[in-house]
Amino acid sequence: MTGQKASNELRVAIAGLGSIGTKIASALDQGIEGLTLSAVAVRNPAKHQAFIGGLRRPPQIVPIEQLGEVADIVVECAPSSQLRAIVEPAVKRGKAAVVVSVGGLLDNFDLVDLARANGGRIIVPTGALIGLDAVNAAAIGTINSVKMVTRKPIDGLKGAPFIVENNIDIDNLREPLKLFEGTAREAAKGFPANLNVAVALSLAGVGPDRTSVQIWADPTVTRNVHRIEVEADSARFSMSIENIPSENPKTGLITALSVIALLRKQRATLCVGT
């Protein structure tokens, strides 16, 4: 398959074939109405040869900065360090970038201006979270407060910069330990691979400096648990989700499904939910 546009199908490219990217690639390969998988970018093509070769219509492999040339929608599912290299060339060409490493957006927020100037779009899926439709709606009125409490099993937090820098031993915990309390912006810095959800919540609502986050290392849970409370002039609501970790223990299984649901909406005749 080439990057040439053969029909009016939207071409989708994926950056990163880890726990999220492989599931999105498989779903596209099995068929999503009006969409086709045109290309992927990976760090080490040899490692992913068997997976790509096993797809019914194997996409081309291109360097990450070329994804925007061969697709209408570029889906970023790589480490946040790669976000700019993936998103910038796409939005410069007026394409859409779906961003899952949303924590990385905070330090690269000029990409939103770049997209606006060039007719591109940056789309943040609900990901491992819940209820961003309600938060978006409430934000049209006035939201007074947004609070989120995250509890993750030890394996879901290991290696986070906040834990390493503060020399916190979480390996031998026998009861829950509150690791962090602060804003979504600070959470994204200290836990870049664990708290994208806090940033997505903040961008839907009152922003990264007014969204309060607590993070607990909890040896008594087996799921990534996020509880959210929103107080607004239209409604008060609380939401919680208990995510089953994927083969990457930091990442909930539902994250890839959220992106697949978002991709399905691009050309679906019936769309439900905002």
Ligand SMILES: NC(=O)C1=CN([C@@H]2O[C@H](COP(=O)(O)OP(=O)(O)OC[C@H]3O[C@@H](n4cnc5c(N)ncnc54)[C@H](OP(=O)(O)O)[C@@H]3O)[C@@H](O)[C@H]2O)C=CC1
């Ligand atoms: N928004 C949300 O709700 C959530 C977001 N996330 C975020 O999503 C992102 C992806 O998560 P996940 O799939 O679990 O991560 P994985 O570690 O499973 O996969 C990441 C993939 O990116 C690839 N990669 C690394 N460097 C590059 C590069 N330079 N060029 C191209 N590909 C590269 C890796 O390649 P290789 O296989 O060779 O190592 C790997 O395939 C992470 O940033 C994570 O924090 C996670 C959960 C929820």
Ligand SMILES: O=C([O-])CC(=O)C(=O)O
């Ligand atoms: O999967 C989750 O529960 C959330 C997560 O890792 C993230 O926000 O990066």
